[in-house]
Amino acid sequence: MxxxxxxxxxxxxxxxxxxxxxxxxxxxxxxxxxxxxxxxxxxxxxxxxxxxxxxxxxxxxxxxxxxxxxxxxxxxxxxxxxxxxxxxxxxxxxxxxxxxxxxxxxxxxxxxxxxxxxxxxxxxxxxxxxxxxxxxxxxxxxxxxxxxxxxxxxxxxxxxxxxxxxxxxxxxxxxxxxxxxxxLVMHQRRSGGQSQHSEMLKLAPKSDRIQQALEHARRNLSQSLSVEDLAEAASLSPRQFSRVFTAETGQSPAKAVEGLRLEAARLMIESSRHPLEVVARETGFRDRRHMREAFMRGFGMPPQAVRREARV
The missing domain is CATH 3.40.50.880 (Class I glutamine amidotransferase (GATase) domain)
Structure with missing residues (x-):
């Protein structure tokens, strides 16, 4: 006991x-x-x-x-x-x-x-x-x-x-x-290395339709996730979706999806031993080089440095 x-x-x-x-x-x-x-x-x-x-x-x-x-x-x-x-x-x-x-x-x-x-x-x-x-x-x-x-x-x-x-x-x-x-009906279990700040929380959409589109994106990060795909998940036209999405979140759909991909990739890098090529593929980046460029923009460091920090 x-x-x-x-x-x-x-x-x-x-x-x-x-x-x-x-x-x-x-x-x-x-x-x-x-x-x-x-x-x-x-x-x-x-x-x-x-x-x-x-x-x-x-x-x-x-x-x-x-x-x-x-x-x-x-x-x-x-x-x-x-x-x-x-x-x-x-x-x-x-x-x-x-x-x-x-x-x-x-x-x-x-x-x-x-x-x-x-x-x-x-x-x-x-x-x-x-x-x-x-x-x-x-x-x-x-x-x-x-x-x-x-x-x-x-x-x-x-x-x-x-x-x-x-x-x-x-x-x-x-x-x-x-x-x-x-x-406990938890949406997800978070590892110790995960950031205190959530991309989904930061975006904070006001309507259920935009929330549905973001949930669709989060569940399908390995897919291309075009504006048309997200608009369909929200039951809106692509033009109307882009306008409403930007108004509610302050970001373009492409920028928001990249943030979700970065968050998922960082968690995967910190909590697993998967090669970076696999991480890039699973989180929707074109390749390892594309993921590195996004990491430099988002975190100011390459994926290898994030992994080294997690191991330390």
Whole structure:
């Protein structure tokens, strides 16, 4: 049995509690009680940033867990944690198998000295502040989650669920983690190396028709995806589609499709060992050279450099 302990600071962000469903479903899918989940706070009673008051177990030097998950707060610089909490975190984390900072929970890990000389991430909005506060930590602002030895950190909000799923995969295997993600009705599982910023989210179309066209493009990136193809998916004429698409997304259809191809190619390069020729073909670039040109425009570096960074 693996004991999961949640540490909730005063003013914690309630999204952290959503990750408990990952471990609950992992037990259900694996048909055994592999995880037990307990919630701790410094004084037992703790208030969330939304005003929710939660009764937790008091956190003491005798508290123990195999994995500690530390919740973050909405405004980490405005709500510094209690010194006693930081001291306790440093002591109990040293006895655990691993510790994870959810979103701005990375600030608490860093304050406790657990991120010294380690790679870490946090919500993109607070990444620079964390780096300035703890220069001995290597903050990688554009990552969903990072595991550096026994210390894990995640980006903000929904990325906490990606980290929890990665913990389940580490413990119980990829099949169980995929099944849990399916039960959670997740659109996709994101790898730790994936960017915090999504092309689909950035485009943010307002109408269902343009959304349908983008979904069609995302599912068929290996195809040519002409304006006519996308217009047909949106049930619009090519001329009307181009006009509406640009008005809603601020980009031309060709530019948006290239962004989706780049995002898919980067994820494939970072998370697989496929040759670049295969990556280019699967994501719709004419060839490896065409993909390289797009990477230089989009990321300022060639695909080989992206792969090297991912391996490091």
């Amino acid at each position: 693996h004991r999961i302990g949640y540490i909730l600071p005063e003013g914690f962000q309630v999204m952290a509690l959503a990750t408990q469903a990952v471990f609950e479903l992992a037990n259900l899918v694996s048909r055994r009680t592999f995880y037990t989940v307990e919630t701790y706070a410094l004084d037992g009673t703790v208030r969330a940033s939304t005003g929710l008051v939660l009764q937790a177990k008091p956190l003491t030097t005798h508290s123990s867990a195999d994995t500690w998950l530390v919740a973050g707060t909405i405004m980490p610089l405005d709500t510094p944690p209690a010194p006693e909490l930081i001291q306790l975190l440093g002591k109990i984390a040293a006895r655990a198998r691993r510790a994870a900072g959810l979103c701005t929970g990375a600030f608490l890990l860093a304050d406790a000295g657990l991120l010294d000389k380690r790679r870490a991430t946090t919500h993109w909005y607070w990444a620079e502040a964390l780096q300035q506060r703890h220069p001995q930590t290597q903050i990688e602002a554009d990552r969903i989650y990072i595991a550096d030895g026994p210390i894990w950190t995640s980006a903000g909000m929904t990325a906490e669920i990606d980290l929890a799923l990665a913990l389940v995969e580490k413990d119980l295997g990829a099949k169980i983690a995929r099944s849990v993600a399916h039960r």
